[in-house]
Every structure is written in C-alpha cells, then in structure tokens.
Amino acid sequence: MDQIKTFQMEGMIAATFTPMTPDGEVDYDKYDKYCQHLADNGIHQIYVNGTTGEGFSLTLEEREKVVEKWIEVGKKTGRITKMVVQVGALNMHDTIALVDHALSVGADAIATVPPLFFKPKTLDYLVKYCKEVANAAPNIPFYFYHLPSVVGVELNNEDFLKAASKEIPSLVGIKFSSKDLVDLIGCVHVNAPNRDSKRYNMLFGCDEMVMSGMVMGAQGGVGSTYNFLPKVIQRIMDKTKKGETADALADQYLVQKACRVMYKYGDLLGNNVSSLKAIMPLIGMDLGPARSPLRPPTAEELESYKKELLEAGMDKW
Numbered sequence: 001m002d003q004i005k006t007f008q009m010e011g012m013i014a015a016t017f018t019p020m021t022p023d024g025e026v027d028y029d030k031y032d033k034y035c036q037h038l039a040d041n042g043i044h045q046i047y048v049n050g051t052t053g054e055g056f057s058l059t060l061e062e063r064e065k066v067v068e069k070w071i072e073v074g075k076k077t078g079r080i081t082k083m084v085v086q087v088g089a090l091n092m093h094d095t096i097a098l099v100d101h102a103l104s105v106g107a108d109a110i111a112t113v114p115p116l117f118f119k120p121k122t123l124d125y126l127v128k129y130c131k132e133v134a135n136a137a138p139n140i141p142f143y144f145y146h147l148p149s150v151v152g153v154e155l156n157n158e159d160f161l162k163a164a165s166k167e168i169p170s171l172v173g174i175k176f177s178s179k180d181l182v183d184l185i186g187c188v189h190v191n192a193p194n195r196d197s198k199r200y201n202m203l204f205g206c207d208e209m210v211m212s213g214m215v216m217g218a219q220g221g222v223g224s225t226y227n228f229l230p231k232v233i234q235r236i237m238d239k240t241k242k243g244e245t246a247d248a249l250a251d252q253y254l255v256q257k258a259c260r261v262m263y264k265y266g267d268l269l270g271n272n273v274s275s276l277k278a279i280m281p282l283i284g285m286d287l288g289p290a291r292s293p294l295r296p297p298t299a300e301e302l303e304s305y306k307k308e309l310l311e312a313g314m315d316k317w
C-alpha cells in the first residue's frame, strides 16, 4: 500500500502506438527502435493498449505480448521508468486476465475505461465496476480512464473520485481525456490537502489544450501527439509551469493546427488513430498502418496530408 500512496506520474506520458506490419500483424521487431525514439525525445513514461495503441483491435494474447515487449525493451533497459497498462476489455473475464498479467510482468499501474456495452448511467454502477477491476490486484495503482468522446460515458468525475475513494484503496487518479475543465478543477480538489497530503493524480489527455489542463492542476499529460512532436509538448509544459503563457500558447496553437489536419484525414481513414499513426514515417519512425477496420492513407492521400501538415507548421516540431 505504501507504493500506492506515493505513486504519482507527471510530465509527458506517451500514449503508445502498436507497431504493425503492412498486413496488419503486430510488429514486435519495431519495439526496440520505437522505445529508443521515445527515450531520445525525453519520454520515459508510457500508456499502453489504450486508444492510440488500438488496444480494442488487438486479441487478448496480443495485448499481453505487447505489454511484455514494452517491459523487455523499456523497463528492463531503464529507458522507461513508468508504464501504465490499459486493461479495459469487453468482458470482465478478459479485463481481470489483463490485470493479472500486468501485475505478473511488472507494470507500474493499470487503467480501465468504463464498461463499453452496458454503459453506466449511475456513479454507483461505475464505482462498482472499477472496484471489481482494481480489487483483482489491490497492490497495483489504479487509474480510471475517462474518455467520453469515444466511450460515451460522461458522469461527473469529482463525484466519482469522492465515491470511489471510500471503495477503491488503490485508486490513484484519472486519465482525463475530456475538454471539461470544470470537471477537472473539481477532481483536482478532491481529498486535497488530506489523504496524507496527496491528492489524486490527474493526467490530462487532450493534447490540443494540454496547457489548460496543466493550469487547472493536472500533473501530467498522456497523449498520442507526444510520439511525433514531443519537443513542442515539453515546451508547452515547461513554459506553462514558468508562467510564460504567451510562448506556451503559441506552441499550443501549433499542436492544434496539426490536430485539425489530422482530424480531417482521420475521418477518411476511420479514426484519428490511423491519421496519427501515418505521421510517424514522416518523422523517421515508421510503425506501419493501423489495423482493420481502420485503413491507412493511399499514396495520394499521404502526399496531400504531408503537404497540409507542412502548411500547419510541421517544420517547427
């Protein structure tokens, strides 16, 4: 429990992609180079098998192997210091299997989305679900993964933390992928300054406004764009901390401009994950295409995508 009381993440946490071969199989040979790419760019914390990692497009076996691969190339080499595994799945049996696995291989923390099919309409139901997942391994720090735009569950997170704090001792915070800063402010104040003066660890997941998330009290950010514009994100975080908001805002606008282009192609390809992944070869770190049902861009689409990214300031990343 001591390990849980003191567990905290801050700064940049990359939401990792899952490297794929051209025919859509997980490309385990790419992990070493990918891990080095992150470390070379100052990223030593990762969030695995979430949205960006296409966790829900992978089989259970692949999800476990992906986690093992990150442990091998990241944790065992010291290039990754903290690793959160997203364990949410379509049924509780698979979720618990992923919790057990994450614990057994030495992940630092777990996170889960809410139930995806029988979605919660009340906090009681959501807390009960998270408790069942967290209690499968009460000694590993647990994050709730709030992702309303994809999952369609938008209960108040301040109330969630208050209710869950009594039920889930291993709850350390929320991976907060929402633009609702009012809710974020509430979360930041739950339990502060009690619980041994440690409040919940809020990790902001909207790269387009990571600056605002930090101002509102998030200690770190989890993002997909950190994979290809880490320097811009680091500058935003540093400048925001120093109160140099005009500079931070200029960099934040750069991220937003990139994202607007990325959304346009994401809509064509099935989801932003595919257009985000398509940026990686452009920065010299080809991780292959996104798996079906998403599709990669055609050669022509890639050409115009690249042109629009350049117009949006890619040369300043």
Ligand SMILES: CC(=O)N[C@@H]([C@@H](O)[C@H](O)[C@H](O)CO)[C@@H](O)CC(=O)C(=O)O
Pocket: 015, 016, 047, 049, 050, 051, 052, 053, 147, 149, 150, 177, 204, 205, 206, 207, 208, 222, 223, 224, 225, 259, 272
């Ligand atoms: C909905 C979504 O995928 N959000 C991303 C963001 O990094 C997002 O890609 C970025 O803000 C661009 O929209 C992360 O919060 C997701 C994430 O961390 C994950 O892979 O689970």
